[in-house]
Amino acid sequence: MISAIVAAVYLPHIWAIPLFVISAILSVMGLYDLAQPLHSVRRNYPLLGRLRWFFEDIRPEIRQYLIEGEFDKVPFSRSQRSLIYARSKNESSERAFGTLIDVYGNGHEFIGHSNRPAAPADPDSFRIIIGNKDCLQPYSASIFNISAMSFGSLSANAIRALNQGAKMGNFAHDTGEGSISPYHREHGGDLIWELGSGYFGCRTADGQFDPASFAEKAADPQVKMIEIKLSQGAKPGHGGILPGAKVTAEIALTRGVPEGVDCISPSSHPAFSTPRELVQFIAQLRHLSKGKPVGFKLCIGQPWEFMGIVKAMREEGVFPDFVVVDGSEGGTGAAPLEFTDHLGMPMREGLLFVHNTLVGAGVREQVKVGAAGKIASAFDIAAAHALGADWVNAGRGYMFALGCIQSLSCNTNRCPVGVATQDPLRQRALVVPDKAERVANFHRNTLHALSEMIGAAGLDHPSKIGPHHLCRRVSPTEIRLFSQLHKFLVSGELLGANEEGEFYHSSWRLARVDSFQLSELV
Numbered sequence: 001m002i003s004a005i006v007a008a009v010y011l012p013h014i015w016a017i018p019l020f021v022i023s024a025i026l027s028v029m030g031l032y033d034l035a036q037p038l039h040s041v042r043r044n045y046p047l048l049g050r051l052r053w054f055f056e057d058i059r060p061e062i063r064q065y066l067i068e069g070e071f072d073k074v075p076f077s078r079s080q081r082s083l084i085y086a087r088s089k090n091e092s093s094e095r096a097f098g099t100l101i102d103v104y105g106n107g108h109e110f111i112g113h114s115n116r117p118a119a120p121a122d123p124d125s126f127r128i129i130i131g132n133k134d135c136l137q138p139y140s141a142s143i144f145n146i147s148a149m150s151f152g153s154l155s156a157n158a159i160r161a162l163n164q165g166a167k168m169g170n171f172a173h174d175t176g177e178g179s180i181s182p183y184h185r186e187h188g189g190d191l192i193w194e195l196g197s198g199y200f201g202c203r204t205a206d207g208q209f210d211p212a213s214f215a216e217k218a219a220d221p222q223v224k225m226i227e228i229k230l231s232q233g234a235k236p237g238h239g240g241i242l243p244g245a246k247v248t249a250e251i252a253l254t255r256g257v258p259e260g261v262d263c264i265s266p267s268s269h270p271a272f273s274t275p276r277e278l279v280q281f282i283a284q285l286r287h288l289s290k291g292k293p294v295g296f297k298l299c300i301g302q303p304w305e306f307m308g309i310v311k312a313m314r315e316e317g318v319f320p321d322f323v324v325v326d327g328s329e330g331g332t333g334a335a336p337l338e339f340t341d342h343l344g345m346p347m348r349e350g351l352l353f354v355h356n357t358l359v360g361a362g363v364r365e366q367v368k369v370g371a372a373g374k375i376a377s378a379f380d381i382a383a384a385h386a387l388g389a390d391w392v393n394a395g396r397g398y399m400f401a402l403g404c405i406q407s408l409s410c411n412t413n414r415c416p417v418g419v420a421t422q423d424p425l426r427q428r429a430l431v432v433p434d435k436a437e438r439v440a441n442f443h444r445n446t447l448h449a450l451s452e453m454i455g456a457a458g459l460d461h462p463s464k465i466g467p468h469h470l471c472r473r474v475s476p477t478e479i480r481l482f483s484q485l486h487k488f489l490v491s492g493e494l495l496g497a498n499e500e501g502e503f504y505h506s507s508w509r510l511a512r513v514d515s516f517q518l519s520e521l522v
Contacts, residue, residue: 070100074406075329080376081400087445088401088438108473111382112481114458121460123447124170128390128463130225131321132366134283136291138321139190139224142171143462144381144447146439147330147372147395148194148229148297150178152242152251152263153410157430158402158419163189164432165401165439174393177229177265178242180217181254187436191222194297195285196229197239198265200255209271211288218289225322226285228278230269230298233330233373236344237301239265241335245413246422275305275312276513283318295322295367299330300350301343303503304518307511310361315513319366323358324393325351327373331396332410347373348387352486355388360494360504376400378450385465386482401442402435 026047033039033046042049055062063074071077079100086093101108131138146166151159159181166173166189173189175181177196184191195214198207202214218226231237242251242263252259272278278296286294300306313319327347332340345353351371358364371384372393384392396404403417415421418430454462457469467482474480487504494508510518 075331076374076376076396076400076406081406084376084397084400084442087449088442090441090445093445093449104473104476106473106475109379109383110471111379111453111457111469112471113456116458118455118458118460120448120451120455123444123451126447126450126462128368130295130368130390131293132319134286134291134319135293135321137289137293139172139293141224141391142169142443142447143385143391144375144443145172145192145370145391145393146174146398147393148174148176148192148227148232149395149399150176150242151181151183151254152178152246152422153420154399155415155418155421155427155430156181156183156250157427157432157435158399159183160186160432161402161430161435162398162439163187163191164436165398165443166190168436168440169443171443172224174227178251179254179256180220180223181250185222188222190224191220192225192227193218193223194227194229196265197267197269198255198257198263199271200257203256207266207270211284214285215288218285218292223289223292225293225295226289227322227324228269228282228285228294228296230278230296231301231326231344232297232332233299233326233328233344233347234332235335235339236299236328237267238335238339239267241265243411243413248422251422273516274514275308275511275516276316278309279312279316279318279320282320283316286321293321295320295324297324297326297372299326299328300345300353302516303353303507304510304512305516306354307357307361307508308513308516310357310363311511312513313363313366314361319363322368322370322390323354324370324372325354325389327351327371329373347371348383351384351389352387356487356489356504357494357508359491360489360508362492362495364491378446378453381446381450381462382453382465383470385462386467386470387486390463398439398442401438403430403438 030046033042033049041052068078070079083093126143127140128143129138130141146162160183163173163184164187167187172192174192175184175194177194177200179201180191180193199209201217202210204210244260244262247260247263249259255263257263272281282294325347327350328344329346355369358367368390369388370391370393371389375381375392375394376397381392399419402419404419405417407416409415410420413421413423415426418427421427450462454465459465467486470482471479472485489504494504
């Protein structure tokens with residue numbers, strides 16, 4: 001306060017008043033810090049102690065722009081982000097002077113090239129048909145699509161740009177469990193309608209599944225496939241979370257929930273409680289949708305549960321058209337730390353397990369397999385195919401194409417670039433036509449890079465990538481093929497004599513069709 005008086009007496013009048021006000025404010029803050037009981041640092045160091053919180057607030061930005069290494073994955077590295085930004089802007093992603101990666105470091109992976117490379121194939125041919133013998137409307141899907149991200153978690157402009165980009169590039173856009181919003185429909189891009197446990201868009205007032213409402217929406221020609229969400233990689237076993245601050249009137253209308261109230265999906269589905277009931281629900285959705293491809297997405301947790309579903313498929317004679325394996329490294333707008341860090345199986349292990357189980361049960365030809373989990377580059381796509389994927393989805397990769405800067409503020413409604421916010425002022429930063437072009441560019445240029453990469457290996461389609469084409473360094477002096485590192489079952493292997501103690505056979509023995517719980521050991 002003394003400094004404020006001195007300023008008023010000795011400084012020219014034009015400066016005295018503002019300096020007096022500033023000094024008075026700082027003096028009051030300092031006195032408050034001395035008296036407040038909650039923060040010890042501020043009691044002993046008034047005003048200066050506040051710098052601790054300031055630097056904590058800006059730590060992510062300082063790390064990202066000044067300290068972070070080229071390959072520090074937090075959760076995506078600067079190298080990965082730069083690659084996506086370049087491809088989305090149609091800029092060169094070439095690198096001069098050689099690799100920055102330590103090729104002698106443990107875990108380094110690469111594709112073995114051929115002495116007779118194939119001519120790069122047309123990336124537009126990188127498609128697969130999804131739909132088994134019971135599907136009346138099979139879908140020709142790109143092998144690289146947009147993963148599930150809901151309107152509500154993402155802004156209206158983000159949904160518009162993603163869907164317009166999908167339309168331009170002829171690939172699919174997963175709605176996420178938040179249902180089909182008006183913004184998904186504006187540009188007519190292909191949709192995969194995801195049904196979470198909240199049945200948003202086809203629910204009764206008390207949150208149960210509404211068959212009539214589902215049938216009406218599933219009849220839309222824009223809806224190409226139906227995906228039941230059993231679990232999400234970033235928070236398996238935890239229902240979806242949309243904070244009440246983001247539940248606007250239009251989101252409430254789209255989802256069929258109250259405005260301004262936290263929208264939390266149940267952790268499990270009310271429509272089924274056993275593997276057999278899940279398979280029967282798949283058959284019901286296929287009938288209600290007039291034969292469109294129906295499948296489910298999950299992060300692998302307890303292995304006997306997925307095996308119980310496969311057993312139920314065989315017993316009921318009903319097979320999903322597809323299964324999407326979501327890895328625990330997947331992204332989310334909000335989840336408890338313990339869930340993101342310590343629950344669920346990573347994508348590669350989960351993918352291999354699902355592929356092996358379907359092969360071992362003799363039903364792999366009936367079910368296509370997708371994979372999602374930190375897919376950013378052509379090599380990521382190739383690695384997933386080598387472990388059994390028929391196609392891949394990416395979420396955060398396409399968010400980077402939209403302009404995401406990895407500010408890690410998705411759950412605050414304060415996304416600085418308008419991607420993950422419902423704030424109208426922040427949303428205007430995202431210009432839809434420009435970002436839609438970038439989404440399409442990212443898809444096209446990534447598949448072009450994949451075409452050149454597998455062409456160097458002598459291949460003309462990603463479906464021909466096998467585990468023998470990829471290698472991993474396991475020590476400073478040893479490299480192994482994926483086919484040597486991983487166990488691959490042969491068709492029908494699980495149906496034969498059980499091998500005591502072997503993981504797949506012992507887990508298969510524990511699986512039940514009438515419950516997700518363990519069966520008795522035999």
